[in-house]
Amino acid sequence: MKIRRLQKALCCDVAQNTFEQHKLTNNSHLLSVPDVINCLTSIYDGLEQEHKDLVNVPLCVDIGRSGKIRVLSMKIGLLSLSKGHLEEKYKYLFSQVASAGDTCDQRQLGLLLHEAIQIPRQLGEVAAFGGSNIEPSVRSCFQHVR
Numbered sequence: 001m002k003i004r005r006l007q008k009a010l011c012c013d014v015a016q017n018t019f020e021q022h023k024l025t026n027n028s029h030l031l032s033v034p035d036v037i038n039c040l041t042s043i044y045d046g047l048e049q050e051h052k053d054l055v056n057v058p059l060c061v062d063i064g065r066s067g068k069i070r071v072l073s074m075k076i077g078l079l080s081l082s083k084g085h086l087e088e089k090y091k092y093l094f095s096q097v098a099s100a101g102d103t104c105d106q107r108q109l110g111l112l113l114h115e116a117i118q119i120p121r122q123l124g125e126v127a128a129f130g131g132s133n134i135e136p137s138v139r140s141c142f143q144h145v146r
């Protein structure tokens with residue numbers, strides 16, 4: 001339900017602004033659970049102001065976990081679950097793995113797809129998306145480009 005609530009209320013631009021506000025620019029940087037909670041609290045605080053009856057911030061950010069997550073993983077997860085135009089999401093996600101010249105090689109695309117498949121994998125639905133092996137998809141994408 002937390003994910004669905006986020007999906008219904010979070011806009012792409014709010015997510016992107018939160019990433020900037022928390023200076024999440026280095027996509028390979030690791031975030032600890034308190035860092036993730038801090039970022040999510042910012043998002044849900046903003047959503048609570050718009051939807052007081054739908055959002056309970058302490059309940060939404062109650063994460064009883066330990067460990068770390070890459071900035072890129074969090075960005076892809078939150079942006080994938082936000083509402084917004086699909087083309088806008090694709091552009092932003094591409095920009096997160098692209099080189100300075102707005103190009104993407106097989107390794108970069110593989111990284112993006114690997115991170116994106118983690119959502120259905122965590123939900124036990126990875127088989128519906130062809131499994132977790134992203135290499136055939138990456139090869140297929142690059143068969144028709146130079």
